[in-house]
Amino acid sequence: MAGSLLAIIAEVFLRLLEPWMLALVLDYVVMPPRSGTKQLPIISSMEPLTILLWASVGLVVAVGLRALAVYASKVSFALIGNRVLTEVRGDLYRHLHSLSMSYHNKARKGDLTVRVIGDIGLLKDVVVTAMLPLFGNALVLVGMVAVLFLLNWQLALLALVTLPLFWLSTVSLTEKIHKVSGDQRRREGSMASSASEAFGSMQIVQALSLERSFLDAFSGQNKKSLKQGVKGARLAARLERTVDLLVAVSTALVLYFGSLLVLGGELTAGALVVFLTYLKNALRPVRDFAKYTGRMAKGVAAGERVLDVFQQEPDIEDSPDAVSAPQLRGDVRFESVTFSYEPGHPVLREISFEVQAGQRVAIVGASGHGKSTLVNLILRLYNPQSGRVLVDGRDIRDYTLESFRSQIGVVLQDTLLFAATVRENIGYGAADATPEEIEAAARLANAHEFIEALPNGYDTVLGERGVTLSGGQRQRISIARAAIRDAPILILDEPTTGLDGENARLVTDALTHLARGRTTFLITHDLRQVASADQILYLEDQRIAEQGTQLELLRAGGRYAALQAMAGGVRQAPVDGSSPEARAAGEPMGGEPPSTLSPARTGPGRRG
Known part of the structure; x- marks a missing residue:
């Protein structure tokens, strides 16, 4: 100047x-x-x-x-x-x-x-x-x-x-x-x-x-x-x-x-x-x-x-005294959480429940009753108007966003892949991932074989939003991206919806390996998917209408039992690998540790 x-x-x-x-x-x-x-x-x-x-x-x-x-x-x-x-x-x-x-x-x-x-x-x-x-x-x-x-x-x-x-x-x-x-x-x-x-x-x-x-x-x-x-x-x-x-x-x-x-x-x-x-x-x-x-x-x-x-101010940002999240165990607790997108129109009302580290929670209910909103609060994409969400006994607002979200894996129904190589799409889950770790994550997600069959293997450039792949292939790459993060908390939002039988089986099998030992939240309309859950949260009218294990809810004879009766009571092999009978009887998930891609991958956001 x-x-x-x-x-x-x-x-x-x-x-x-x-x-x-x-x-x-x-x-x-x-x-x-x-x-x-x-x-x-x-x-x-x-x-x-x-x-x-x-x-x-x-x-x-x-x-x-x-x-x-x-x-x-x-x-x-x-x-x-x-x-x-x-x-x-x-x-x-x-x-x-x-x-x-x-x-x-x-x-x-x-x-x-x-x-x-x-x-x-x-x-x-x-x-x-x-x-x-x-x-x-x-x-x-x-x-x-x-x-x-x-x-x-x-x-x-x-x-x-x-x-x-x-x-x-x-x-x-x-x-x-x-x-x-x-x-x-x-x-x-x-x-x-x-x-x-x-x-x-x-x-x-x-x-x-x-x-x-x-x-x-x-x-x-x-x-x-x-x-x-x-x-x-x-x-x-x-x-x-x-x-x-x-x-x-x-x-x-x-x-x-x-x-x-x-x-x-x-x-x-x-x-x-x-x-x-x-x-x-x-x-x-x-x-x-x-x-x-x-x-x-x-x-x-x-x-x-x-x-x-x-001039637009972010609703979600680090508080002045926020600290970096330590290695999380995965205990999650909601305390009287109420949330609304628009004032006067709550989506969730007085939600309270507790999940122990490593447990699997199924969230079911009709569309529009706040299932996805509930897991979005865990990700802290929104802050509740009242109440608290705690992880390992501490309000998640006390943690910095980056250090907290890096310890959560997400697999969504609408799988979003980027216009980049397969290797890059998987590696977005962990910035410093090595080629060996990327391949290990792909194997865990049952994706390695079809990736190797692509024109340039892991270096194949995908179309925008992954349109050059089938739905099942996109979902398995998304699972690999979640796996490489090796996070203690896993969120699955309708991960098999819209997939045919074979693709659904491959995705379910991949999720079985991914969910072991992690605190897992599964949103689904398919009641066959929830039989093995440690807890089932049935949402209705923006509240938790029923809560318990499969056996407890069936014995209660409420709305969930009626839905199971309408569905014919059909069950499917659970994601965590235990028998449907054991899960229906309320047997808690075993303490099997999560799969680890590499002993060296430790620190915030990864399980050592």
């Missing part, structure tokens, strides 16, 4: 110097001074051709040095703008990751992408090509106006007589341009969201022949964006032409009254030329402002959208 300011000061000085070369030629060569007029002693003693030569050389030198100064200032401003806004983009992306699920559940993904990529890109372009150069030109304006008053304050006042009109027209039109540009940026954000939604659901769109519906909706928004863009361009062009007219009026006034002063002998022709040149340079920032108004309005609108994200 210091270099930029020095370059601008040099540019201003050289701009002030340039017209004087022409003035010297006019006053001492073309029109020699009259006797008795004030002259410069050194210049008047020189031959006319010598003055012409030095003035010509001086003009070339001044213009060349000014070009270097302008180049230095533009490059410096470009570096400043790009570096700052690149950092802002990184901060914005980081801030979005820190925002809670309550924000992301409502935000439109395409619009957020436009803010991170498009709005920051537009802001960067406008700052580098318009705002920072205008700042430099503003310094030129101040310097030029100061010299104008030194040369002739009457002519300077005449030159500035149109400023009130310029201010009125600029304020009026700029406000309209800013509004149109803001509407256009919001419209483009909505278009990006619509496109992102369509692209992310292309299989459904084509299967249901919805192409025309999505195209019509997108075209409608696109046409409205076009109208707003044209309206903004018209307003910007109108402002430019208004400014051109006002500049012409100022120049005409100075030319007329300045010529009268020259004819009256009060001003030399060279001085008038210098004055007109200064006036032209001084009014250049005014012209540039009108020229860039439309772009700057878009930049301001983009900046407001970026600031809107920065």
Whole structure:
């Protein structure tokens, strides 16, 4: 920034110097001074051709040095703008990751992408090509106006007589341009969201022949964006032409009254030329402002959208006195937990239960009664409005988020894989995983064989969201990702839903190995999956309606028993490997230790 300011000061000085070369030629060569007029002693003693030569050389030198100064200032401003806004983009992306699920559940993904990529890109372009150069030109304006008053304050006042009109027209039109540009940026954000939604659901769109519906909706928004863009361009062009007219009026006034002063002998022709040149340079920032108004309005609108994200405060963050979580055992306790996404509409009410380390808990109930919300509270994706969630006897809000979540493995129904290699997708579970540990995790998840059969094995690049794999294959890679974390707490949210018999068997077998010795929470609608659980939590009306082992709930003859009767009482081999009869009798899970991928993998988030 210091270099930029020095370059601008040099540019201003050289701009002030340039017209004087022409003035010297006019006053001492073309029109020699009259006797008795004030002259410069050194210049008047020189031959006319010598003055012409030095003035010509001086003009070339001044213009060349000014070009270097302008180049230095533009490059410096470009570096400043790009570096700052690149950092802002990184901060914005980081801030979005820190925002809670309550924000992301409502935000439109395409619009957020436009803010991170498009709005920051537009802001960067406008700052580098318009705002920072205008700042430099503003310094030129101040310097030029100061010299104008030194040369002739009457002519300077005449030159500035149109400023009130310029201010009125600029304020009026700029406000309209800013509004149109803001509407256009919001419209483009909505278009990006619509496109992102369509692209992310292309299989459904084509299967249901919805192409025309999505195209019509997108075209409608696109046409409205076009109208707003044209309206903004018209307003910007109108402002430019208004400014051109006002500049012409100022120049005409100075030319007329300045010529009268020259004819009256009060001003030399060279001085008038210098004055007109200064006036032209001084009014250049005014012209540039009108020229860039439309772009700057878009930049301001983009900046407001970026600031809107920065002003969002995360609901879930580390408390000031949070500590790093030690190696967890896996004891989990809910104490009178109540939670709601919207005030006055609780999803969970007064939830209380306790799970010992290594136990398996099945969470069942109709959809919409808070099963997934309950495990999300364990992950601390949300904080309860009242009550506490404790792990190993301590409120999970006392732990830092990263150290706590790193000790929880998750396998969801909607398996999300990234557009990366198979090796990278599994390795996301543990940043420092070795190739051997990744392969061990894949073997545990029954995924090694099909991975080896892929074109490039573990180095095969998957499509976005893993669409190039079958559902069962995606799920087993997800299990491998959870396995490599080797966490003491495991959350399984409908892990076999939608899988055919063979894939369901392979996934269930992999989960059997993964769940051993870990505190496991299983959400399922398949009652055959819950027979081996140490505890069954039956949720209804946002509460735990029934709680106990399979045998206890069947003997109670309540809602769970009725559901089992409707399902035909069919049981399936349990995930932990013990017999259904033993689990139905309430036999607790044995103390078999969890599988360990490597003896060296110890520390927070891994079982040694």
